[in-house]
Amino acid sequence: MYEIAIIGAGASGLMLASSLKNRKTCIIETNDKIAQKIKVSGGAKCNITNSLVTCDNYLGNKDFIKKVLRNFSNDDLLKFLNSNGVYPKINPKLVKGTYFCKSSQDVIDMFTKLTTHVKKILNTKVVDIDFKDEVFIIKTSNTIIKAKKLVVASGGLSYASLGASSLAYDIAKKFGHDVSKLDPALVGxxxxxxxxxxxxxxxxxxxxxxxxxxxxxxxxxxxxxxxxxxxxxxxxxxxxxxxxxxxxxxxxxxxxxxxxxxxxxxxxxxxxxxxxxxxxxxxxxxxxxxxxxxxxxxxxxxxxxxxxxxxxxxFGYTKAEVTKGGINTDEIDVNSMESLKQKNLYFLGECLDVTGELGGYNFQFAFSSAITCARNI
The missing domain is CATH 2.40.30.10 (Translation factors)
Structure with a gap:
């Protein structure tokens, strides 16, 4: 039995996992390696945040977005990265204010070191979720995992080649959440x-x-x-x-x-x-x-x-950077990212109805939502 199970080893899932010390935690990931979307981002240089971040750079509930970003700002993220040996720099050639890392691998290596205490269950697909006797029963392609708290950070529908699926939305609907219309975004x-x-x-x-x-x-x-x-x-x-x-x-x-x-x-x-x-x-x-x-x-x-x-x-989801639309943020506690429909169920990052512009904004929201969750979980 795990105290916390996280579905998805992307930006929000890894940031959360790195913040949960002395907790029996696991990450369930479809791919055989962590952070595959981070790896390809920004031309493999990871456009990790932007110096100009405000809620106006996002599509979604502005008040919700503003509060989440305030919990962990772009300055907070840069301090966190610097303290862990990653030093992004602004490269405005593509989009004004965008911070790029020297290499995406630097971010992956950082999270690998910061999550050694977390059990990583890789190459495993989640098939179904049940909740019984205050415990989440996670049925996967390989085994059954039980946890007291479940965090869904599995992203949207873009990058199917990297294991993207409708899983987060399916889980949300199963527990009574409204999911707004989904569309490819940041796409030609x-x-x-x-x-x-x-x-x-x-x-x-x-x-x-x-x-x-x-x-x-x-x-x-x-x-x-x-x-x-x-x-x-x-x-x-x-x-x-x-x-x-x-x-x-x-x-x-x-x-x-x-x-x-x-x-x-x-x-x-x-x-x-x-x-x-x-x-x-x-x-x-x-x-x-x-x-x-x-x-x-x-x-x-x-x-x-x-x-x-x-x-x-x-051009469709195969070329889209992100998915527009998602889980209604009116049904999420902005102070913890916990579902208001189901106790001990949390949703982070792209699966929520919050979509940022090109230039590091979506990574910033993913990290901010993860820290918001970590501080309250």
């Missing part, structure tokens, strides 16, 4: 027929601005064979519901000022020539001398500052 967009010209630019990236719902993002837009991706699009996917998004392909300049010349349009616009040529073809304007543009053609070119499109959909 597929496009409508009108934007098939994007596909011809596959592999090309430009700096742009996008407006989606009431959010505005600046960053790198990557054209892909399915549509578009890159940090700009990944963040947009978090907030997009249905309908149009708007691009400014020249966010820092006025196109009319640039076209006061006798040179070709593709020579004067400070964008890759391939992009300009495909863009011009899409709006049916020839690549010609700027001083020969008609009033109508010049007006047509104004769309470069407000190019609207309605995404056809997204």
């Amino acid at each position: 967009f597929t496009v409508q027929k009108e934007q098939f010209w994007f596909k011809k630019l596959s592999g090309l990236s430009i700096m742009a601005r996008v407006k989606v719902e009431d959010k505005i993002f600046n960053g790198s837009l990557l054209f892909a064979h399915k549509g578009c991706s890159g940090p700009l699009i990944l963040n947009s996917s978090l907030y997009w519901k249905k309908g149009k998004i708007s691009f400014d392909f020249l966010p820092k300049q006025n196109y009319k000022e640039l076209l006061k010349s006798n040179a070709l349009i593709s020579s004067k616009l400070p964008l890759p020539k391939r992009f300009v040529q495909e863009f011009l073809e899409s709006i049916k304007v020839k690549d010609k001398s700027c001083n020969t543009l008609t009033k109508e053609e010049l007006e047509a070119l104004s769309i470069i500052h407000n190019y609207e499109l309605s995404p056809a959909g997204n």
Whole structure:
């Protein structure tokens, strides 16, 4: 009999386990190694937090998120990492304020050392959970595990190749929790027929601005064979519901000022020539001398500052960084992460209806929710 059983050896599960000293604890993990999602994060350099973290960087209940982040801030996380020999540094090339580690392996090695007191039950899938006589009975692919307290930190549906599944949501529903609609997030967009010209630019990236719902993002837009991706699009996917998004392909300049010349349009616009040529073809304007543009053609070119499109959909869970939606936070005690439906049952991290933007925000929430739980468990 374990005092505490944790399902999932990812960021939140490992942070919790590292904080539970002198407690008979086990971690149940689908993979044959711990921290597999940490390993691939941030291009194997683990984008672990962000200097600009606030509740406004998340989709979900702002009050709930604010309280959890306050329990263990980005500064607290950095102090914790530094005290354990991990020294992340800001690299704003992809997303402003993002802290990257030298290597994801540094984080994995840290948690390996900090959880030597915890029994790790690897390569084991949880099949079902029962609660009887104040004890959780965890049926797995290999054995039956019993525990007085159960913490679910198994993540969402993204990264199925790393063992992601609907397990957290299934457990939540079994114990009476409401689970909001789930969708892939931080993921690329597929496009409508009108934007098939994007596909011809596959592999090309430009700096742009996008407006989606009431959010505005600046960053790198990557054209892909399915549509578009890159940090700009990944963040947009978090907030997009249905309908149009708007691009400014020249966010820092006025196109009319640039076209006061006798040179070709593709020579004067400070964008890759391939992009300009495909863009011009899409709006049916020839690549010609700027001083020969008609009033109508010049007006047509104004769309470069407000190019609207309605995404056809997204690249799906296989390409998504995270899962949007999840377990209703109104049914979770913000001071302990304990279920308000079932005593001694806790939920951490991504499985909750809290989703952060690209740039270390989701790791920060995972760690903050784990520490919130650890202090009260």
